[in-house]
Amino acid sequence: MTDVICRTHGCLLQHGTFNDRIYVMKCGDDLPRIIPFLETLAQENGYGKTVIKVRSDNADPWRGAGFIEEARIPDFFPDDDCLFLAKFHRHDRKREPQRARYEGILEQCRGMEESRDDLALPGGYSLKRCGNEDAMVIAHLYREIFPSYPFPIDDPVHVRKMMEDSSRFYGILSGDRIVAVSSADRDASSASVEMTDFATHPDHRGRKLAGILLHYMEDEVKKAGMRTAFTIARADSLPISIIFARSGYRFGGRLVNNTNICGSLRSMNVWYKHF
Numbered sequence: 001m002t003d004v005i006c007r008t009h010g011c012l013l014q015h016g017t018f019n020d021r022i023y024v025m026k027c028g029d030d031l032p033r034i035i036p037f038l039e040t041l042a043q044e045n046g047y048g049k050t051v052i053k054v055r056s057d058n059a060d061p062w063r064g065a066g067f068i069e070e071a072r073i074p075d076f077f078p079d080d081d082c083l084f085l086a087k088f089h090r091h092d093r094k095r096e097p098q099r100a101r102y103e104g105i106l107e108q109c110r111g112m113e114e115s116r117d118d119l120a121l122p123g124g125y126s127l128k129r130c131g132n133e134d135a136m137v138i139a140h141l142y143r144e145i146f147p148s149y150p151f152p153i154d155d156p157v158h159v160r161k162m163m164e165d166s167s168r169f170y171g172i173l174s175g176d177r178i179v180a181v182s183s184a185d186r187d188a189s190s191a192s193v194e195m196t197d198f199a200t201h202p203d204h205r206g207r208k209l210a211g212i213l214l215h216y217m218e219d220e221v222k223k224a225g226m227r228t229a230f231t232i233a234r235a236d237s238l239p240i241s242i243i244f245a246r247s248g249y250r251f252g253g254r255l256v257n258n259t260n261i262c263g264s265l266r267s268m269n270v271w272y273k274h275f
Contacts, residue, residue, distance in 0.1 A: 002016070002018060002151070002152040002155075003015055003016025003017070003018045003019055003150075004016050005151075008037070009028055009030055009033050009034045009037055010027075010028020010029060010030055010034070011024050011026060011027050011028045011034060012024070012025045012026040013025060013038075014150075014151075015041060015045070015047065017045070017047075018148075018150075018260055019150050019258075019259060019260045019265075020047055020048045020049065020093075020260070020265065021047055021048060021049040021050065021051060021258070022038055022041060022042055022047055022049075022050040022051070023050075023051050023052075024038070024050070024051070024052035024053065024054075025053060026053070027052055027053065027054050027058070031058070031061045031062075035061060035062070035065050038050055038052075039065070042087075042089050043089070046089075047089060048088065048089055048090045048092070048093035048257070049086060049087070049088055049089060049093050049257065049258070050067075050086065050087045050089070051070070051084060051085070051086045051255060051258060052067070052084070052085050052086075053082055053083070053084055054082070054083050054085055055077060055080045055081070055082065055083070056072070056080050056081040056082070056083050057080055059083050059085060062085050063085070065087070066087050067085040067086060067087045068085065068086060068087070069083050069084070069085055069253075070084045070085070070086045070253050070254065070255050070256065071083070071084040071252045071253025071254065071255060071270035072084070072252055072253060073228065073230055073252050073270065073272040074272075075228070075274060076190060076192060076228055076230075076272070077190050078190075078191070078227075082190075082192075084252075084253065084255060084270060086255065086256070086258075088256075093256075093257050094256060094257070095257075096256055096257065096267060098235075098236060098267075101236060102235040102236065102254060102267060102269075105235070105236070105237075105238050105241050106241070106251060106269075108238065108241075108242075109241050109242060109245035109251070110245075112242070112245040112246050113246075114246065114247060114248035115246060116215055118208065119208055119211050119212050119215055120212075121172070121212055122207050124174060124175070125172055125173065125174055125179075125207075125209075126172070126173045127170065127171070127172050127173070127212070127213070127216055128170070128171055128173065129168060129169070129170055129220075130163075130169040130170060130171045130178070130181070131163070132160050132163060134169070134171065134178060135156040135157075135159040135160045135163070136156045137177075137178050138153075138156070138159050138169060138171070138178065138181050139153065139154050139155055139156040139158075139159050140154075141178065141179075141181055141199055141201060142154045142181075142197075142199055144201070145199045145200075145201070145202075146199070146261065146262060147262055147263035148260050148261060148262065148263050148264070149260075149261055150259045150260055150261055153197055162183065162185075166185055166186050166187065167183045167184065167185045167186075168183065168184045168186070168217075168220070169181060169182070169183045169197075170182055170183070170184070170213055170216060170217055170220075172204075172209050172212065172213060174204060179200065179201040179203070179204040179209070180198075180199065180200040180201065180204060180209040180210065180213060181197065181198075181199050181213075182195065182196070182197055182198045182199070182210065182213040182214065182217060183195075183196055183197040184196075184217045184220065184221050186221060186224065186226060190227075190228070191225060191226050191227040191228065192226060192227065192228040192229070192230065193217075193221045193226045193228070193229050193230075194229075194230055194231060194232070195214060195217055195218075195229050195230070195231045196231055196232070198210045198213065198214075198240070210239075210240070210243055211243050211246070211247065214243060214244075214247055215247065218247075218273075218275070221275075222275050226275065227274065227275055228272060228273070228274050228275070229249075229272065229273045229275070230249075230252070230270060230271060230272040230273070231244060231249070231270070231271050231272075232255065232258075232259070232268045232269070232270055233268060233269050233271060234259075234261060234262070234266050234267075234268060234269070235254055235266065235267040235268055235269045236266060236267070241269065241271075244271040245271075247273070248273050249271035249272060249273045250271065250272055250273065251269060251270070251271060252269075252270035252271065252272050253269075253270050254267055254268065254269050254270070255267060255268045255269075255270065
């Protein structure tokens, strides 16, 4: 089961029952039409949440429609911040029984200094940018690792489409086999990039392969003129939080019960870094 990705009213959005939400990834300018359209879409389908990425100077109409700020990336745009605004359509979607755990993970990450000293590629491994010919292997790796994921990255057709659009996939190989993978989804209009889709085969964990991929992707996207990198990562994962904190990323906020990943709806942290 996957949610629908579509363009309407000048917006790029995903919606469906799998994530039980509407996610507006890019917002158009016709807010008098967009806001009631999204409200109707949420009500007709019984979705629990609507979340939208929007410029801060466009936030007031959304706040007037009941949206609240969950996260912020300062200077995301050349002349403005990016806000993640949310509206909860059911009270149960707001509840966070593990909030204390999330805060404890963030506390452990505070004060970590940026370092690349221990991120050398281990012997016997190599790193490459992946191509269409790797889509089947990449999708199979994601299928092995994630019981659920917010986008259908376990489908090689979808992976190839991502490669054809704005995503660049990178893999670490043991011999000739891809054992760790990640992607950088670039947006030239804001000179920003989402560092995402990290996965490492269980047999190859503990070698800091995700951190190595992250830093390699950073070097690549800086060459392409990206100004800001960000990620939306599980709030309940200490290892992934440490990877980004040690890589110089700052915490921008938490998206409550936002994403169906690893088998259930999870709260997600927003981390960001300016180059």
